[in-house]
Structures are given as C-alpha cells and as structure tokens.
Amino acid sequence: MAKKIAKEEAEQLAKDLLVSRKNGFWEVGDETIEKADQFGEGYKSFMNEGKTERECVNYAVRVAEQHGFVPYDSTASYKPGDKVYYNNRGKSVITAVIGENGCKDGVRIVAAHIDSPRLDLKPYPLYETNDLALFKTHYYGGIKKYQWTAMPLAMHGRLVRRDGTYVDVCVGEKPGEPQFMVTDLLPHLGNEQMAKTLSKAIEGEDLNIMLGSRPIRTEDGKGENLFKLNIMKILNEKYGIVEEDFISSEIEFVPAFEARDLGFDGSMIGAYGHDDRVCAYPALQALLDCKNPKNTVMSVWTDKEEIGSDGNTGLNSSYLEYFVTSLAEAEGLNGRDVLSRSKCLSADVGAAYDPTFSSVYEYANSCYLNNGVAMFKYVGSRGKSGTSDASAEFVGEVRKLLNDNHVLWQTGELGKVDAGGGGTVAMFIANLNVDVVDMGVPVLAMHSPYEIVSKLDIYAAYEAFKAFYEA
Ligand code: MN
Numbered sequence: 001m002a003k004k005i006a007k008e009e010a011e012q013l014a015k016d017l018l019v020s021r022k023n024g025f026w027e028v029g030d031e032t033i034e035k036a037d038q039f040g041e042g043y044k045s046f047m048n049e050g051k052t053e054r055e056c057v058n059y060a061v062r063v064a065e066q067h068g069f070v071p072y073d074s075t076a077s078y079k080p081g082d083k084v085y086y087n088n089r090g091k092s093v094i095t096a097v098i099g100e101n102g103c104k105d106g107v108r109i110v111a112a113h114i115d116s117p118r119l120d121l122k123p124y125p126l127y128e129t130n131d132l133a134l135f136k137t138h139y140y141g142g143i144k145k146y147q148w149t150a151m152p153l154a155m156h157g158r159l160v161r162r163d164g165t166y167v168d169v170c171v172g173e174k175p176g177e178p179q180f181m182v183t184d185l186l187p188h189l190g191n192e193q194m195a196k197t198l199s200k201a202i203e204g205e206d207l208n209i210m211l212g213s214r215p216i217r218t219e220d221g222k223g224e225n226l227f228k229l230n231i232m233k234i235l236n237e238k239y240g241i242v243e244e245d246f247i248s249s250e251i252e253f254v255p256a257f258e259a260r261d262l263g264f265d266g267s268m269i270g271a272y273g274h275d276d277r278v279c280a281y282p283a284l285q286a287l288l289d290c291k292n293p294k295n296t297v298m299s300v301w302t303d304k305e306e307i308g309s310d311g312n313t314g315l316n317s318s319y320l321e322y323f324v325t326s327l328a329e330a331e332g333l334n335g336r337d338v339l340s341r342s343k344c345l346s347a348d349v350g351a352a353y354d355p356t357f358s359s360v361y362e363y364a365n366s367c368y369l370n371n372g373v374a375m376f377k378y379v380g381s382r383g384k385s386g387t388s389d390a391s392a393e394f395v396g397e398v399r400k401l402l403n404d405n406h407v408l409w410q411t412g413e414l415g416k417v418d419a420g421g422g423g424t425v426a427m428f429i430a431n432l433n434v435d436v437v438d439m440g441v442p443v444l445a446m447h448s449p450y451e452i453v454s455k456l457d458i459y460a461a462y463e464a465f466k467a468f469y470e471a
Pocket residue numbers: 113275276305348349
C-alpha cells in the first residue's frame with residue numbers, strides 16, 4: 001500500500017520523473033535569443049533571394065563557393081576537410097565536407113526540400129476571353145485553392161526556347177515591377193459560391209492569372225486574339241520567346257510577399273514557403289559552420305517533395321545514393337556498406353499547435369512555436385502509413401545528442417491521429433538502409449501563401465543540425 005508523502009517530496013518526484021514542457025523562452029539565455037534574432041536576419045534575406053528550387057540552388061552554389069566548396073568530381077580523390085557540392089540539374093544540390101574518417105563509418109546527412117506549393121503554368125497557358133488575357137495554371141503541391149486568389153503573385157522560372165537556349169525570369173518582386181493575380185468573386189454576387197464547401201469554392205480551373213487587358217490595336221479594329229497577341233508580343237520582345245516555348249518552360253507563380261518580421265515583438269517571421277526552406281537554410285548554414293567533422297557530412301537540398309519526391313531531382317530517385325556511392329568508391333569502400341552505416345535527419349517542418357484550430361491537435365503530442373526544433377519519430381497518415389517510423393535506438397541517440405548539446409527541442413505528431421497527416425523524404429532515405437528521423441521547425445498556417453515560424457525555433461534547428469554534423 002502506498003504511504004502518504006510530503007508535498008515537497010511529490011514535487012521532487014515530479015521533477016525527477018516527469019517531462020516539464022516549458023515555453024522555450026524560459027529555457028534559453030539572453031545570448032541565445034540575440035543569436036536567434038541575428039540568424040533570422042540572414043534567413044529573411046535568403047527567403048527573399050530564393051523563392052523557387054532553382055533560385056535556392058543558385059543561392060547554395062554561390063554561398064558554398066564563397067566558402068571554398070568546389071563542384072564534385074567523381075574521378076577526383078578527396079582528403080579530410082575538402083568541400084564539394086553536387087548540383088543536380090539546377091534543382092537540387094548536395095553540399096558536403098569530407099570527414100576525418102571519410103565515409104567508412106557512414107555519412108551524416110541533413111536533408112531538406114526547397115520546393116514549395118505554388119501555381120505552375122499549363123503547356124499552353126496563354127489565352128484570351130472577353131477582352132482579357134490570362135494564364136491557365138496547374139497547381140503544384142497541396143494547397144487550399146481558395147487561399148491563392150486575390151493576392152499579389154510574382155512570376156519566376158525558366159523558359160527554354162526552340163533553339164535550346166533559355167532565359168530565367170523573375171517579375172513582380174522588385175518595387176515598380178508589375179504583379180499578377182487570380183481573381184475571386186465579389187461577396188455581393190457570392191451567394192452560390194459561399195454555400196459551397198471550401199474545397200469547391202475555387203477549383204483548379206478557376207486559378208487563372210490576370211495578365212493584361214489591352215489589345216494590339218489594328219487600324220480597322222478587327223482581328224483575332226489581339227489581347228492574347230499583345231501579351232505574346234511583349235513576352236517576345238522581353239524574352240525572345242514564342243508561344244510554343246511555354247511547352248518547354250517551368251514558370252512558377254508564387255506569392256509576391258517578402259519575408260518580414262511578424263508581430264509587435266519581432267519574435268516571428270512571416271514568409272511564403274517556410275516549408276521547407278526554414279529547414280534548408282539552417283542545414284546549409286550548419287554545414288558551412290561545422291568544424292573538422294569526424295565523418296563525411298552533407299546537406300541535401302532536394303526538389304519535388306511537395307509532389308511525392310518522384311522525378312530525378314527528388315529523393316525518390318537515386319541521386320543521393322549515387323553521390324554517397326561515388327564518395328565511398330573513391331575511398332575503396334562499398335556504397336551499400338557506407339549507406340547502411342549512415343545517419344540522417346530528415347529536416348522538414350511540423351504543424352505548430354494553433355489555438356484557433358485546436359480541435360485537430362492533441363494537446364500533449366503537438367509541437368509548439370518557440371519550444372525549439374521538433375523531432376518526429378514518425379509522421380504519415382491512416383495509422384502510420386507513408387512514413388519511416390524511426391527506431392527507438394536512433395531516436396534515443398539523437399535525443400541524447402540534443403540534450404548533451406543543450407539544444408532547445410521538443411517532439412510531437414502531425415495533429416490528431418485521424419485528423420489527416422502527411423509524409424516527408426524520410427521514407428525514401430530509410431529505403432537506402434540509412435537510419436533517419438524527422439526533425440524540423442514548427443510552422444503555423446503551413447502551405448498557405450504566407451506561413452509563420454519563430455526565430456528561436458529556426459536557431460534551435462541550426463544548433464541541432466550543427467551538433468549532428470559535429471558528433
Ligand atoms: Mn515539407
């Protein structure tokens with residue numbers, strides 16, 4: 001029979017045995033908050049420079065070269081401390097530092113994705129109707145379509161001309177440049193629309209982008225498609241393209257907002273596409289700052305995560321496996337053995353607890369803004385489908401690493417058990433027989449055109465990734 005104990009004794013027991021879950025601001029010193037604020041400044045300028053996967057790769061290559069990284073050469077041999085990057089078709093990039101032990105004990109990978117939900121163009125996007133010129137779009141990734149109307153959009157991407165030359169475009173980001181928009185219906189005429197479910201109120205074929213309203217003016221006022229033709233003429237003069245060139249193009253319309261401090265206290269950052277550039281940035285920054293790693297370390301910035309990781313720049317392809325294998329072979333090792341000994345943080349965002357929508361979160365097992373970088377043993381949906389579900393041993397190893405390095409961290413799940421769910425790149429890396437666990441920054445309003453993260457959490461992610469690289 002349990003005897004009564006003193007209140008103080010119970011308090012001590014609770015201290016010894018139970019998890020205390022305090023807001024991160026009660027756990028960190030002034031210096032950490034200061035560093036987090038500084039780190040946030042660098043992050044914001046990265047966010048404004050790289051809104052698409054191509055722009056992010058350009059950023060990574062530029063910054064890596066400034067830090068002494070050189071393009072990876074599979075025929076070269078490398079020594080500890082050498083820095084290389086592998087640019088996969090301009091849309092995903094691996095940056096790596098050769099470790100003291102090379103890769104004989106496996107490599108250490110932090111993998112984040114640099115593609116975000118957006119509006120892509122159809123192969124024949126340009127059309128006119130009722131004296132207006134518009135683009136037809138095909139949305140990319142999981143979006144709530146009604147959120148993408150009635151806000152400024154910018155056009156980014158690459159147009160490949162019929163002779164194979166290309167031109168990169170970016171319109172709508174600089175002051176004075178035109179912007180674009182998908183219209184929505186005025187409330188006065190919205191009775192029928194407002195009675196629809198949110199998923200039907202705006203449908204895929206409604207996401208048409210407004211481009212112009214002036215025709216090419218003929219002397220007799222007659223002619224076909226003169227509004228469309230006027231836009232094509234402008235694009236031809238500016239970029240040297242013709243309509244067929246759209247077929248060989250990747251044009252992405254993204255929110256034209258810039259990354260900015262959010263809230264009076266400047267504790268948060270609002271931006272388009274924190275998912276998952278908010279993990280990519282600290283992953284690369286930690287690699288640049290990591291000193292004399294024991295094992296070969298690498299940051300992977302991948303493409304295609306938002307559409308399932310298929311495609312040769314996504315992690316369901318073999319590019320990471322080939323890269324690691326190539327490093328292994330250069331050291332006379334077998335790629336399979338190296339991969340089997342490798343460890344990875346799948347760095348992707350989590351859904352931060354949102355008190356406004358509390359019904360879809362389970363309070364005790366959610367991640368929270370400002371409680372630090374979040375480790376997720378599993379994500380997935382419908383009973384852990386579509387996730388790698390890390391082993392207890394590997395979670396234990398990473399947990400120890402975070403605690404030993406005094407990293408501000410938390411854990412969680414992606415909402416209530418049957419509320420929905422989602423996947424990450426973890427399962428594709430796990431398929432290479434690598435130990436992998438999901439870890440990332442909590443985000444509010446994820447996949448909306450403007451998402452929120454906390455500066456303290458971004459910095460915690462940086463500290464976690466750096467500790468992982470230096471372990
Ligand atoms: Mn993500």
